[in-house]
Amino acid sequence: MVALSLHYITKRFGDVVAVDDLSFEVADGTVTGFLGPNGAGKSTTLRMLLGLVRPTAGRALVTGVPYQALSQPLRTVGAALESSGFHPRRRAVDHLRVVALAADIPPARVEQVLDDVGLTAAAGRRVGGFSLGMRQRLALATALLGDPQILVADEPTNGLDPQGVRWVRGFLRHLADEGRTVLVSSHHIAELALTADHAVIIRDGRLIAQGPVADLTGDRQRVRLRTPQTDRLAAALTAAGIGVTRTGADEVIADGSTEAVGRAVAGAGIAIYEMHAERLSLEDAFLTMTTQGDPS
């Protein structure tokens, strides 16, 4: 089953194309990281999924239907949006009560979600006095009011201190372990590598890569070499069609498998002091993909 899907979706703001013919799906029960640099169109895309932003073209569906057509939206999908605000004068518990009332959710859920995110003690305080971390917890509590199977979180760790980041990460993991579908966006890839099993990467509103995190990082290898003959090594690797980056007076990084690099080195008869393979992290893959030219 597909929890969330985008079909050839485009959004223009005047002359600016924020999202460009983007399609992807989020399968039931997966944790998908939605990645891209700042301004890549992540928030706009999530807001189109939630019926807040009208696509210029294409369709965004939740469990196969547009958000507006969901009979009980908050029981189907919960959303913690980056700038989804709170009235500063409203108490946290009142904020949740208002949403519960509007969405026809039993009032008992309010106490439950406050407890889930550890805000019970602050329930009676006005949100204006909340720290960023507390607001993020309240946003997640709001998203969970309807006990939805699908959760969408837009940059939930943005601006948080390390404890806050760790808490959000653990909380999302916990929700995923309960079998929920999670779509979480971030421009900070290291966070997601720890939580997500799928990744969708966009840049300038266009899809760059998607798939299991292991696939996106797994077969990309590079080799770090130390040699007194960097010039000759670089020439030999280049001749073998392997990308080269010089990182020091006697150090070179080759973009290739150990086998390919080893053959090139042996063929050229170069003395190597040190040679080891490096697995690219998701972060490296992300940076490579989002800073180089369009691979399509």
Place this chain on the structure above:
Amino acid sequence: MNRLVRAELAKLRTTRLLSIVVVVIAGVTIGLIAMQLHNAGKVGAPSLGTVDSLRSLLRVVGVASPIVLVVGVIAVTSEFRHTTLATSLLAVPDRRRLLAAKAAVLALLGAAVAVGGIAVSLAIVLAYLSAAGVPVDLANGDLLLAVGGVLVGVPLYAVAGVGIGALIKHQTAAVVAPLLWLGVVEQLLPSFGLATVLRWLPGGATSALGRAELPGLLPMWAGGLLLAAYAAVFLVAGLYRLARTDV
């Protein structure tokens, strides 16, 4: 729908807005009544206990109109200002229903303010007159019409505020624009020789509804209908704008 109305009511009740508004309306109303009672019988003001005096004391309650209009504006624009609109729309994706619920709550608020204002005003006036030993006859058609004008006018202003808030979105602009229009633009029109158009404008319609002693106004019923039409136009225009807004 009932559920949405209760949710919108809870939104109003859980900020300070409502208590501030009640205090402001009570203060202004009581202040104006005290002034009128104090000035009664002096230069140009009708004498205590006359129908004219009672009518003008009851019409004071209409001062709540621009205030509940501002509440209507804030009920919508604060959702933009504090970006709570996204949360509201996630719970209630149908923007027509959301705005209709807000309009219903503001109409109820306007009606409550009008009824409460009339009750408080009558209590003060009757107590004052009885202390002053002035006899009063409340069974008078003119007084009933004055009460009716307030009961219709105040809720319509509140509903118009909801429409204006959705139309303009920017809180300060949406508060200032209608007040500037009613308080300055319409007041200046006669001095530009445009007194004849005044009767078709919101302020002119309000004056007609309140049966003000101004030349060239529409009949009271037409003033009420015109005011209702303005409120409806603002609400529909606001909805049209809201439906096309990216949140």
